[in-house]
Amino acid sequence: MQTDVSQVVSQLTQVSKGFTDGDQYHQVLDCVDLTLNIGDTIALTGPSGTGKSTLLNIIAGFERIDSGELQLLGQQAEQWQDNHWSDFRRQQLGIVFQQFNLLTPLNVLDNIRFPLQLNKLKWSPWCDELIDKLALTEVLSRPVETLSGGQQQRVAIARALVHQPALLLADEPTGNLDEKAGQQVMQLLCELAQAANTTVLMVTHSNTCANYMHRRWHLEQGKIHE
Numbered sequence: 001m002q003t004d005v006s007q008v009v010s011q012l013t014q015v016s017k018g019f020t021d022g023d024q025y026h027q028v029l030d031c032v033d034l035t036l037n038i039g040d041t042i043a044l045t046g047p048s049g050t051g052k053s054t055l056l057n058i059i060a061g062f063e064r065i066d067s068g069e070l071q072l073l074g075q076q077a078e079q080w081q082d083n084h085w086s087d088f089r090r091q092q093l094g095i096v097f098q099q100f101n102l103l104t105p106l107n108v109l110d111n112i113r114f115p116l117q118l119n120k121l122k123w124s125p126w127c128d129e130l131i132d133k134l135a136l137t138e139v140l141s142r143p144v145e146t147l148s149g150g151q152q153q154r155v156a157i158a159r160a161l162v163h164q165p166a167l168l169l170a171d172e173p174t175g176n177l178d179e180k181a182g183q184q185v186m187q188l189l190c191e192l193a194q195a196a197n198t199t200v201l202m203v204t205h206s207n208t209c210a211n212y213m214h215r216r217w218h219l220e221q222g223k224i225h226e
């Protein structure tokens with residue numbers, strides 16, 4: 001069956017990636033094939049050290065593949081130069097990290113506005129909806145370092161989705177939260193990604209978090225299994 005190219009956000013074809021440590025070569029990805037379609041929400045699981053974060057970094061352009069093909073939004077991306085990758089990350093990509101990675105000199109509102117400013121976009125009703133759904137209205141003027149972990153992660157989600165990117169990559173987004181806060185964050189992440197029609201690929205070790213996604217991929221010994 002042929003894939004409808006218009007529905008493909010990202011496609012990896014026979015992608016391999018490895019690292020050399022001294023005189024040892026470690027194969028992390030071994031001829032991986034995968035397709036992310038518009039609206040997909042996918043949990044990526046697997047043992048520690050198997051390359052889950054590496055896979056996210058490849059799709060985000062932080063690491064280059066050794067061989068194979070990487071397609072992003074209908075374009076062959078494996079030969080992109082740094083400026084092309086910067087444009088893609090700024091305009092089409094949202095990232096949520098385990099460590100939040102907020103801009104600590106800025107308050108909540110300025111953190112959320114940051115992607116809009118980079119893209120020369122204006123505040124919109126979608127931005128108001130994000131702030132309302134994520135219960136951030138009362139803390140917009142507060143420095144982000146004064147917030148709880150759960151609040152900081154909600155700010156990170158707002159920042160990642162405020163420009164309605166085509167793709168959201170999340171690396172253990174609830175790893176620093178307690179179970180209750182983690183489930184609240186996952187519920188909101190899924191609802192808001194669906195509202196923005198954003199595709200989500202999330203690395204997680206948590207079965208609870210993985211169950212919020214529509215699909216699950218398991219990465220082990222360089223191969224992905226669904």
